[in-house]
Amino acid sequence: MGRFGKAAVVLLAVVLLGAAPEIKKVESLQGPFLKRGYAGCVLICDLEKDEYMSGDPDRCTRRFCPASTFKIFNSLVALETDVALGPDFVIQWDGRNRGRPEADKDLTMREAMDLSAVWYYQELARRIGKERMHKYVDLYGYGNRDLACGIDTFWLKGCLEISPLEQVELLKSLYRRELPFKKENQDAVYSILPEYKGDGFRIKAKTGTSRKERFVNCWYVGYLELEKGKTYAFATNFESDSRDFEALAEARLGISLEAFQALGLIGPPGDSRK
Numbered sequence: 001m002g003r004f005g006k007a008a009v010v011l012l013a014v015v016l017l018g019a020a021p022e023i024k025k026v027e028s029l030q031g032p033f034l035k036r037g038y039a040g041c042v043l044i045c046d047l048e049k050d051e052y053m054s055g056d057p058d059r060c061t062r063r064f065c066p067a068s069t070f071k072i073f074n075s076l077v078a079l080e081t082d083v084a085l086g087p088d089f090v091i092q093w094d095g096r097n098r099g100r101p102e103a104d105k106d107l108t109m110r111e112a113m114d115l116s117a118v119w120y121y122q123e124l125a126r127r128i129g130k131e132r133m134h135k136y137v138d139l140y141g142y143g144n145r146d147l148a149c150g151i152d153t154f155w156l157k158g159c160l161e162i163s164p165l166e167q168v169e170l171l172k173s174l175y176r177r178e179l180p181f182k183k184e185n186q187d188a189v190y191s192i193l194p195e196y197k198g199d200g201f202r203i204k205a206k207t208g209t210s211r212k213e214r215f216v217n218c219w220y221v222g223y224l225e226l227e228k229g230k231t232y233a234f235a236t237n238f239e240s241d242s243r244d245f246e247a248l249a250e251a252r253l254g255i256s257l258e259a260f261q262a263l264g265l266i267g268p269p270g271d272s273r274k
Contacts, residue, residue, distance in 0.1 A: 032255040
């Protein structure tokens with residue numbers, strides 16, 4: 001069927017038939033949001049069983065600005081077009097002080113993903129160019145496919161939008177290496193996702209933060225990998241009127257961990273459950 005065949009056929013079926021996976025409602029998954037006063041949802045997919053769970057299935061189909069979670073797709077396109085020649089591809093810093101000493105320097109893609117260095121990915125997007133970026137956004141069908149805000153800002157200013165369900169579908173396809181990209185490029189992007197390690201598990205995931213009017217929208221999307229061998233794809237999304245970005249950053253991880261605990265996938269802090 002060719003390199004694009006399977007993914008393209010599945011995508012075409014979803015577009016034509018309006019097919020969407022059934023999401024099981026699990027009330028306990030809203031607890032982490034309710035106790036913090038955030039409007040949000042977490043969607044968790046058992047990649048072995050193709051089972052989807054959320055405390056708010058409806059919200060999981062609403063689209064929001066992807067912000068820095070688009071770095072996952074941006075990396076894939078950069079590698080596929082040979083704009084980047086691997087995870088250790090270096091872009092020289094332009095000398096502009098952005099107030100982040102750790103990121104205001106020459107960076108590799110691996111480092112830029114880990115630091116969520118916006119300038120690096122903006123430069124990748126400019127080198128890819130609008131025509132080629134549109135080609136791959138359309139080929140996969142990323143969110144609403146709107147790049148109108150400019151080649152280096154469309155994922156930051158709210159033109160491009162994606163739902164938690166669409167985030168999880170992208171992650172699922174990346175995990176299975178079914179995206180319309182070379183396998184080695186999918187391997188590379190999976191390998192550079194930032195990691196968080198706990199007792200009996202690790203999380204490989206990307207954050208994202210955007211602002212719209214008085215609200216801050218926060219993402220945490222990626223994988224929960226258990227030492228016992230199972231992997232779950234997840235997308236955590238919430239919005240708040242708080243400007244305490246340190247607290248919001250902590251909440252992204254905390255909400256996700258509490259959701260995994262609510263399903264019994266991991267134990268509470270200090271629990272060595274495998």
